[in-house]
Amino acid sequence: MLNNEALQEQVGAIELLIRYAVAESEQNLALDFLRIFHKDSFALDIIQDYYRTLPEAREEPLVKISVLESKEQVFLLLLSTNKHHYFYLANDDGGLLLDEWEQGLSAPQVLSFFGYSDHDAFSKQHQSVESCREYVASERLNEDICPSCGAEAGSLHILGCPVEVCPWCGGQLSRCNCRFEQLDVEELTDEKMLNQLEECLANKGRIPYAREQRPSFLAKENTA
Ligand SMILES: [Zn+2]
Ligand SMILES: [Zn+2]
Structure with a gap:
């Protein structure tokens, strides 16, 4: 399932999504970012889901994935475009887009899973987008x-x-x-x-x- 051919196929499918979802002037930005992860099935699943879901129907290229929390193979990520940031929960079975950074993280189960008493405790720990650790391609390998x-x-x-x-x-x-x-x-x-x-x-x-x-x-x- 994780062989090179399957990965190439997935990259191709995402390229197609990008052509539909992103304005022509920004497609290269989106494709360059995609290429960094061409061998990383974990990241490819996330990128594919992002372009399928397109939060708020904004047609913005994804330019950064950051890791906020990880526990027992569940990852709380931040997906960033040049203008917006979205919390995203991922494990090996799939992912789920959550709130936007500006609103803070509100899902109570997610907060308690990662050991936070509430929204404020979480925001205190994660104060700025800039301080979030960027996901490195293939780090899960x-x-x-x-x-x-x-x-x-x-x-x-x-x-x-x-x-x-x-x-x-x-x-x-x-x-x-x-x-x-x-x-x-x-x-x-x-x-x-x-x-x-x-x-x-x-x-x-x-x-x-x-x-x-x-x-x-x-x-x-x-x-x-
Ligand atoms: Zn183990
Ligand atoms: Zn034994």
């Missing part, structure tokens, strides 16, 4: 970050991450039988069992993320 749960090399995965290696058998912790054997149960049914498992794992010593654990299909793609 960065080998020092677990491709599944987002843990950095040397730190623990989020429990349940399919990339985590089992400290008992060396297999895939979310797939092998060790967790049942350790607790002597048929299945894990409640929070209590999960807590017990976490304790067992802590005693045994969990294996932190390392780039060698990346699924091989990703490793191959990076060298292609």
